[in-house]
Amino acid sequence: MAAVILKVGEATKRYGGVVAVDNLSFEVYQGEILGVIGPNGSGKSTLMNLISGLTPLSAGDIWFTGISLRKKKTHNIARLGIARTFQLLKPFKNMTVGENVATGAMFGHIHRMGSVEALARSEEILASLGLSHQAAVPVNKLAVAEWRRLELARALAMDPKLLLLDEVMAGMVASEVQAVVETVKRLNREHGVTIIVVEHIMRAVMSMADRVLVLDRGKRLALGTPAQVARDPAVVSAYLGANYAKSFPKQHEVEE
Amino acid sequence: MRRFKRYWPIFLLAVALFLPALVSGYWLRVFTSALMFAVLAQGANIISGYAGCPALGNIVFFGVGAYGAAVLMTALKMPFLPALLLSGLIGMAYAVLLGVPVLKTRGHYFVMATIGLNDATHELVNNVDFLTQGSRGIALPLPETGKIELLTFFYFVMLAILLATIFATWLMAKSRMGYALKAIKSDDEAARAVGINVTFYRVAAWAMSAFFTAMAGGAFAYWMTFIEPHVVFDIVMSVKMFIMMALGGAGTIIGPTLGAILLELVSETVWGGFPQVHYLVLGAVLVAVVVLLPEGMTLLFGKGATLKTYRQRLKAGRL
Amino acid sequence: MGLQEIANALLLAGIYACVGMGFSLLYGVMNIVNLAHGAMVMVGAYISFWLFTLWGIDPFISIPASALLLFAIGYPMQAYLVNNVIRSDILRSLLVTYGVEMLLLGAVLVTWGSNYRAITPRYFGAGFQIGRVVIPYLRTGVVAVALAMAVGLNLFMSRTRIGMAIKATALNKEAAALVGINIRRIYAISSGLGCALAGAAGTLVAASYTISPSIEGPYLGNAFVIAVLGGLGNMMGAVAGGVVLALAETVGAVYFGMSFQRLIGFVIFLLVLILRPYGLMGRRFYAEI
Numbered sequence: 048m049a050a051v052i053l054k055v056g057e058a059t060k061r062y063g064g065v066v067a068v069d070n071l072s073f074e075v076y077q078g079e080i081l082g083v084i085g086p087n088g089s090g091k092s093t094l095m096n097l098i099s100g101l102t103p104l105s106a107g108d109i110w111f112t113g114i115s116l117r118k119k120k121t122h123n124i125a126r127l128g129i130a131r132t133f134q135l136l137k138p139f140k141n142m143t144v145g146e147n148v149a150t151g152a153m154f155g156h157i158h159r160m161g162s163v164e165a166l167a168r169s170e171e172i173l174a175s176l177g178l179s180h181q182a183a184v185p186v187n188k189l190a191v192a193e194w195r196r197l198e199l200a201r202a203l204a205m206d207p208k209l210l211l212l213d214e215v216m217a218g219m220v221a222s223e224v225q226a227v228v229e230t231v232k233r234l235n236r237e238h239g240v241t242i243i244v245v246e247h248i249m250r251a252v253m254s255m256a257d258r259v260l261v262l263d264r265g266k267r268l269a270l271g272t273p274a275q276v277a278r279d280p281a282v283v284s285a286y287l288g289a290n291y292a293k294s295f296p297k298q299h300e301v302e303e
Numbered sequence: 304m305r306r307f308k309r310y311w312p313i314f315l316l317a318v319a320l321f322l323p324a325l326v327s328g329y330w331l332r333v334f335t336s337a338l339m340f341a342v343l344a345q346g347a348n349i350i351s352g353y354a355g356c357p358a359l360g361n362i363v364f365f366g367v368g369a370y371g372a373a374v375l376m377t378a379l380k381m382p383f384l385p386a387l388l389l390s391g392l393i394g395m396a397y398a399v400l401l402g403v404p405v406l407k408t409r410g411h412y413f414v415m416a417t418i419g420l421n422d423a424t425h426e427l428v429n430n431v432d433f434l435t436q437g438s439r440g441i442a443l444p445l446p447e448t449g450k451i452e453l454l455t456f457f458y459f460v461m462l463a464i465l466l467a468t469i470f471a472t473w474l475m476a477k478s479r480m481g482y483a484l485k486a487i488k489s490d491d492e493a494a495r496a497v498g499i500n501v502t503f504y505r506v507a508a509w510a511m512s513a514f515f516t517a518m519a520g521g522a523f524a525y526w527m528t529f530i531e532p533h534v535v536f537d538i539v540m541s542v543k544m545f546i547m548m549a550l551g552g553a554g555t556i557i558g559p560t561l562g563a564i565l566l567e568l569v570s571e572t573v574w575g576g577f578p579q580v581h582y583l584v585l586g587a588v589l590v591a592v593v594v595l596l597p598e599g600m601t602l603l604f605g606k607g608a609t610l611k612t613y614r615q616r617l618k619a620g621r622l
Numbered sequence: 623m624g625l626q627e628i629a630n631a632l633l634l635a636g637i638y639a640c641v642g643m644g645f646s647l648l649y650g651v652m653n654i655v656n657l658a659h660g661a662m663v664m665v666g667a668y669i670s671f672w673l674f675t676l677w678g679i680d681p682f683i684s685i686p687a688s689a690l691l692l693f694a695i696g697y698p699m700q701a702y703l704v705n706n707v708i709r710s711d712i713l714r715s716l717l718v719t720y721g722v723e724m725l726l727l728g729a730v731l732v733t734w735g736s737n738y739r740a741i742t743p744r745y746f747g748a749g750f751q752i753g754r755v756v757i758p759y760l761r762t763g764v765v766a767v768a769l770a771m772a773v774g775l776n777l778f779m780s781r782t783r784i785g786m787a788i789k790a791t792a793l794n795k796e797a798a799a800l801v802g803i804n805i806r807r808i809y810a811i812s813s814g815l816g817c818a819l820a821g822a823a824g825t826l827v828a829a830s831y832t833i834s835p836s837i838e839g840p841y842l843g844n845a846f847v848i849a850v851l852g853g854l855g856n857m858m859g860a861v862a863g864g865v866v867l868a869l870a871e872t873v874g875a876v877y878f879g880m881s882f883q884r885l886i887g888f889v890i891f892l893l894v895l896i897l898r899p900y901g902l903m904g905r906r907f908y909a910e911i
Binding site: 416420545586 | 649653655703705706707708709711712714716717718721724725727728729731732806809843850854889891892895
C-alpha cells in the first residue's frame, strides 16, 4: 500500500460570501497520478492555489509528507517539493527560456544551487523536453502557445515530489495533448513524481489518471478510478453527461 | 571603431581617472557632483530597476548617511574613512528595519510610503535636537587631505564609491539574487511558486541600495562641511536621481551612471546660462525623454535596437 | 478647542476636500498618481490672483476661469502624454506627471516670480456676527463652494451620461470599451475634470491664504494623504479624508505644536497604507478582486 504524500483535511476557502472550496477532504498516494475534474467554478484552481500556498486556507489544513502547510509561506512550500504550472501562464517575461528554467532549478530545488549549476540543469531539462533550440530565446519573443511548455520545464527543474498541472493542455491540438500525456506518464513512471492534473479534456485525464477527484461547487462529488467515476450517477448528471458515461469503456480503450 | 564599441567602459574609466588633471576647478566640482548623482542613480537602480520597487523617496538614505557620518565625526571624533563606511552600514540598517513593513505595500502605495518615509525621517532628524542639532545643521570638521588638493580628493572619493556600486551591481546581476530580483520584478506570484523568498530579496535589494546611497551622503557631508536636514532629505534630488536612472536605462548595469552624468552636465549648462527657465527646460526634457525614450538611452544603442523595435516598445506603452 | 479653531478646520477641510476629490478622480479612473496636482492647485491660485489684480474680479467669480484653464491643461496632458505611457511601468507615468509639474512650476516662476502674493477683496475681514464670534464671509464662501462642488461632482457622476461613462471606465475599462465607450476620450475628460477641481481648489486657496510657488509641494503631499484616507479612487471618501486631515492638523497644531504634526501625520498615513490600503471608507474585496 503506497504512502500518503498529500492529505487535504476539511479544507475550506471563502471569499467574502462565496465559498470556493467547501470542507474538502481527500488523500493522494505517493507515485500516483490524480486527475481533478469538475464544471467551471467548482474550485479546481482554488484547490491548486491552496495546495501550492498562493492562497491561505480559511479553515482546515493540508499536510504534505506529514508536514502541515497551513502556516507555511508559498516559497517554503515550493522548497518542500511542490511545483506547479499556472492556468493563466506566468513566465518570467524579462528572461530567456533557459533563464526561466534555471530560476526554477536555483530556488525550488531541495539543494541550494548557484547560478552556474542551475543553468547547467536548465540545459538538461530543456534537452529532455526537446526544447534545447529555444534556450536563448527571450520569452517576449516566444509564441504564447509555447509558454505552456516553458512553464512545465520550469516546474520540472525544481525536481519536485509533487507536481500540480493546472489545465496544462488547454488550447492544444490532439497530437500535442498526446505528447503531454506521454511526458506526464514518463515522469511518473521513471522519476516517481506524484502528479495532480486539473483538466477539462476528458480523454486525456481519464487515460492518464490512476484515480480521479470530481469537484462540484467546491465540494467533493466523487473520488475513485476513472471507470468508477465515469459511471457515478452524480458525476454524470453534474458534469459528464449520460452519453459519455455510456461510451466510457470504448473511449478508454481507444486511448490506450 | 569596433574596439571602441567593445572597450568603451575602459576608455571612460581612463578618462575618469585622469580628469582632475584635465579640467578646471569649476568643472571638477560639476563632475564630482555628477559622480555623486551617479551613485544615487545606481542605488535607485538596484531597488527600482532590478527589484521593480520604485522607491521615489530613496533619498532618505542619503540623509541618514550624511547625518550618520556627521554625528560620528563630530560627537565621536571618528576619522573620515571609518565614518564613511559606518554611514553606509547605518543606512543599510535603516533599510532593513523599515524594509519589512514598507516593502509589503505595492505599486503606488509603495511610492507614497517611501516619500512619506523621507518626510518623516526629515522631521525626526529635525526634532532629535540633542543628536543632530535639528534644523540648525551640523558643521563637520574641516577636511584634512594632506598633500592632495581638496577637490581632487573628493572627486576620487566619489569615483571610488561609484566604482564600488557598479561592481556590486554587476556581481549581483549574475548571482542568485540577480535572478531572484528579475523574477520578482516580472511576476512575484510565480517567483514565490518557484521557491523565491520575495520579501527577503526585496529587503536585501533595498539594503544594498541604501548602503551605497548612504555612503554618498556621508561623503557629501564631509565635502560640504555643513549639512542641514532640508538639503540632505530633498525630495527634488530624489526624483532627479530616478530621472537619471530612467534616462540612462533602468535595470542595466551602467545605464544610470551615464544618465546621471549627461543630465548633470545639461542641467549645469542650462542653470548656468538660463536660470530663469531652469524648471521649464528640465520639465520639457523630462516629458520628452519619458514619452519618447521608453527604456532610456543605453537600450537605444544596445543589442537589437532598430526603428521597428523602438516603435513596438512605444506602442506597448500606449493606451 | 474654540470656535475659531473649528472655523479654521472647516475652511481647511473644504479646500482639502476639493484637492482630494480631483486627485482621487484621476487615480480612480486611470490609476494615475498625478504628481502635478499640487502645481495645478498653485496655477489655479495664481490665475485668480491675476484676474483679481488686473481686473478686480472677485475670487469666487473667477472659479470657472481657473477651472476651465486647468481643464485645458489636464485634458491634453492625459490625451497626448499620459495615455502614451500608461501601459508601461508606473515609474514612467509618475515621471511624466512630474515633468508637467516642473513645467507648471517653471511657468509660474517665470511669470510671477517667487514672492508671496495675496488677494484682498473689499469684504476681507468682515463677516457674520454671532455672539462674540465673527465668522468671515470669505471662509463661509469657501466652505459653501467646496460643498457645492462635492454635491455637483456627485450629481454629475450619477446623473449625466459622461459621468456614468467615467464610472463605467473606472470599474472595468475593457467592458466599457466593449459597450462603445471611447476610453481614450473618457480618460482625457476625467483628467481634465480632476485638474479643473484642482484649479477651483486653487482659487479657494488664494481666497483664504497668501500664495507663492512653494505651496505646490505641501498641497501635493496633502492630496496623497487625503485621497488615501478616503480610499484612493473614492471621491466622496476624499471629502471625508479632507475633513479628517484638516481636523488632525488643527488639533495637532493645538496640542502637539507644529513640529510633530507631520511626524504623526506620517505614522497615521503609513499605518493606513499597510493595514487598510483601501482607505477608511473603502471595502476590502474591491482591492482583492
